[in-house]
Amino acid sequence: MKTLTHYLLVSAAVLAPTTVFAQDTVRYWMWDGQQAPVYQQCANDFEAMNSDIHIEITQTGWDQYWTNLTTSFISGDAPDVFVNHLMRLPEFAANQMIEDLTPLLAKASYDTSGYLPGLLENWSKDGAVYGLPKDWATVAVAYDRDKLKAAGLAPSDLADMTWNPENGGSFQKIIAHLTVDTNGKRGDEEGFDPNSVATFGLVLNPLSPQGETEWAYLAASTGWRFIDEPWSTHYNFDDPRLAKSLTWIRDLARVHHLMPTVEQTGRLGAETLMFSDKGAMTVTGSWLVGLYHQSKPSVAFAPIPAGPEGRKTMFNGLADSIWTGSPVKDAAWKWVQYLGSDACQATVAKAGVVFPAQQDQIETTVKAFEEKGVDVSAFTKVATSETTFAPPITDYGNEISSIVKAALEKVMLGQQKPEEILTNANEEVNSLF
Amino acid sequence: MTGRSADKSVNADKGSGLFGNRLRRKEALTGYLFILPALIGLIAFFAFPTIRAAQISLTNWNLMRPAHWIGFDNYGKLWADGKFWDSMQITLLYVIYNIPLQTALGLIIAVLADRLAKSVLFRAVIIAPYLISNVVAGLVWLLMLDPLIGLTNAFLTGIGIPPQSFLSSPDQALISVAGISIWRHVGFTALLFYAGLQSIPRDLYEAARLDGASESAMFRMITLPLLRPVMVFVLVTSVVGSFQVFDVIAVTTQGGPANSTRAVLWYIYENAFQFSRMGYASAMSMVLFVFLILVTLLQMRLLRADSSDLG
Structure with missing residues (x-):
């Protein structure tokens, strides 16, 4: 007891x-x-x-x-x-x-x-x-201040960049000027050796299906949109404006050698290339500002270039x-x-x-x-309804990503005409619904 | 002497009488107890999941909603799915890149170790990559093979070879993945062959030498035939393992670029966990399972796995 x-x-x-x-x-x-x-x-x-x-x-x-x-x-x-x-x-x-x-x-x-x-x-x-x-989150151009200075450019030169899919506008000119070969010749100089680039003017992540920091801000600035309304059952990957925008990115690497090709970029991505001084500029999301600040304090931010229809950033949240x-x-x-x-x-x-x-x-x-x-004004400046577009919100998100990722890789590898690749991918995507 | 007579009495008892039966039962029980842990593992981690996968393959389960029975629809769909057959083709190509080179290198290293280097250190170095997980090996090589900042290209350009794309090019990605896998597994293969070599009676070589046989003749006529049981083991396990390549791909290429490394297991994973089509993914797993059983049976048959040349 x-x-x-x-x-x-x-x-x-x-x-x-x-x-x-x-x-x-x-x-x-x-x-x-x-x-x-x-x-x-x-x-x-x-x-x-x-x-x-x-x-x-x-x-x-x-x-x-x-x-x-x-x-x-x-x-x-x-x-x-x-x-x-x-x-x-x-x-x-x-x-x-x-x-x-x-x-x-x-x-x-x-x-x-x-x-x-x-x-x-x-x-x-x-x-x-x-x-x-x-x-x-919005996106902005991230550039290396030291490299900008070495090229004789000032941050103000990046404040109002323009872009178009035909000749790349002032964005392409700046990219060319920031590209340096191993002999010190710049991308816009006579005698530039495209086969021996030490620093690329622009580095991008391997193209992701949503393209938030790689291609969507350019394509959207031509008036292109993934879908016409939220929860749509139809995608617009076959739009010629998208093909033109992606062709410009492809040629920047494969024809002009001002950006690493997809074969050169590897899976480590744009951040690693910026950290290792292989890139002078990239486009990044506001969620990575802290990472750049910690790992590469010489990086500062400028607004994305304005395309034919002005600046357009994906507004993700x-x-x-x-x-x-x-x-x-x-x-x-x-x-x-x-x-x-x-x-x-x-x-x-x-x-x-x-x-x-x-x-x-x-x-x-x-x-x-x-x-x-x-200074994060490059990100806040574009957080307005006129300068943003919504990410594509539809069913089959992951299947679409898988199809589009492979299509984008094919475009960047120059395997076929971009129009053909994108039209095929679009048919495959739309047949899911 | 006493041991021998005891053996005899046991043998004599075995055939008849109550004592013999009891002993046999006892022996059997001991036997079962020995294999029990492995048996539990086999049932829990292989048999049960296999049966469950077969069951799921007949449903449209999407992981989140209750599954509905749809009969053999998934198998019908699989038959018509070009991506599945593409992935099988990529896997087959991977096996072809992987197995012959890995086996040949393993054998060469084992013979060299057997003949020349007796040191434990040499063997330890050879086996070291196998002690690293596939994921870590994949990560290390992802950095080393990076086209712009990787060590490998720095080395290649240093000796006058142009830089390569490795994992970033559709032409080189699968070969690079196979290379990483060979690097990781060759030591283990070599170790297995090395153990096999140790069991070949040395007097066979001495006799052959007296007969004037050359080194290469001895290798062809003695070493290779007598290594057959080890060879069967190495080939069966490495071929099956090779068909199931996943982790290195998951870490390095994720099926890309342009689907050039979308091996069948990666495609199954995509369907199961990214597209939430568990039913369809299970159907593919079942097809792969049956296919691998057939491949293994064929290998065993071709290599006469059940007989030995050591008379």
Whole structure:
């Protein structure tokens, strides 16, 4: 009897704290390593106000992120809240993997008017909202200040670059001038050796299917768009304006030798080439400003060139989505609200790693970057409705990516006429719907 | 002496009586206990997933919604899927690039190690790449083979050879992937051959030498035939492994450029985890599974795996 009493007392003592401090754990997944510490700060602040909720952040690389997420849906072990990308939105929404936040937004009288125009719309379909916008991104030209100076150019020379698919405009002239061969001759000089280039005027990542930092800003500046309306079932890859834009990029490498060919670029990409002084300029997304600042402080940013229809950047934005199978939905919703709140958005803004989705945080973010010595006006300047276009949001995102990636590689390899490759790819893409 | 008589009594007992049966049962039980861990592994990690994959291949499961039975539709679709057959062709080409060179190099290294270098250090160096995972090997080579900043091109240009594209060119990518795989596996192949060489009785060579046989004749008439069981093992495992090339491709080329390295396992992975077509991916896996069984049976038959030349 004495033993039993003893046992009961011990059990009670062990159980007591857990009963009193019962916590819901909200598991939160993200892929950006640079942002993880900032959101950990948000989580700490949130926990301080909500002692009954614990936020567990897991960060995995982009390549593994989506496979892990999909398999976790099957095993019933998915994160309660996760950072979502527009490319995966249609699939997750159609399969009811992510919660429609509309009733929750209505119940909480959540104010969505502070978001930059277009961001919330990207995450909505037929009146349902599948994620609360957390940030936005535009693209800009990243250039090496030292190389610019060595070429006798000033940052102001890059402020108003023009481009057209016929002769590349002033953008191509600057690229040529920044290209240097191993004998020190520039790309626009007599005697330039195209077979022995030491620094290329422009380096680009291998062409990605969405082309955010490689080709979409050029093609879009001719008036071309991926699709005519969100959730369309028809793509426009067969548009001659796209073929012309891509032909210009191909020839910049294969004919003019002012940019590495696809065979030369390798999979390490534009950043590595910039870091290793193989490139004088590239085009980059605002999410990489922090990386350049850390790894190559001589890099500064200029606005993308204006094409026949002006400057056009993809306006992409991530959102926080709630898994429909989450056992702690109430806590998850609280956390999502906090992520979108002024408090957390201000924390993100002050960290200066990415632009938060709330309009009134832009200034704080710009200041935070300025304090680090980085001028990000090239990115903010184009964050207007006139100078942006939405990423393609349709079903079959990954299948389309796979088809288009191979087609773009063929174009860049010069295997066939770009028009033919793109028309075939477009037929294959549109036959998916 | 006593051992021999004990053997006899056991043998005598085996055929008859209660004691013999019990002993046989005991022996059998011990046998089963020995293979039990492997058996559990085989059932849990091979048999069960295979049956499950066969089951899934008859459905339209997309990982997120409940699966629906669609009979043999996936197999019908597979038959008409040009990309699947392209990927099989690429895989076959990869096997052709990979296996002969890897086997020949492995054999040469083993013979050299057997004849010339007895040092443990030499063997350790040879086996070292095999101790690295495919992913790490892929990453290291991705950096080394980078066309603009890689060490390999720096070396090539240093000795007057023009820089190559390696993994970035559709003509060289598959060969480069095969090269990485050969680099990683050749040491292990050599080690297997080396072990096989050790088991060949030395007196055969002495007798051959007395008969005036040359080194190359001894290699053809003694070494090669007597290495056959090892050769069967090496070829069967490396051919099957080669058909399943995935990790190096996933790290270095992801099926590109222009689909030139889209081997069958990468295509299966794309369908399963990127396009969420698990049913279709499982059907492809089943076809690959049956195909590999046939390839293995053919190899065993051709190489007379069940007989030995060492009379």
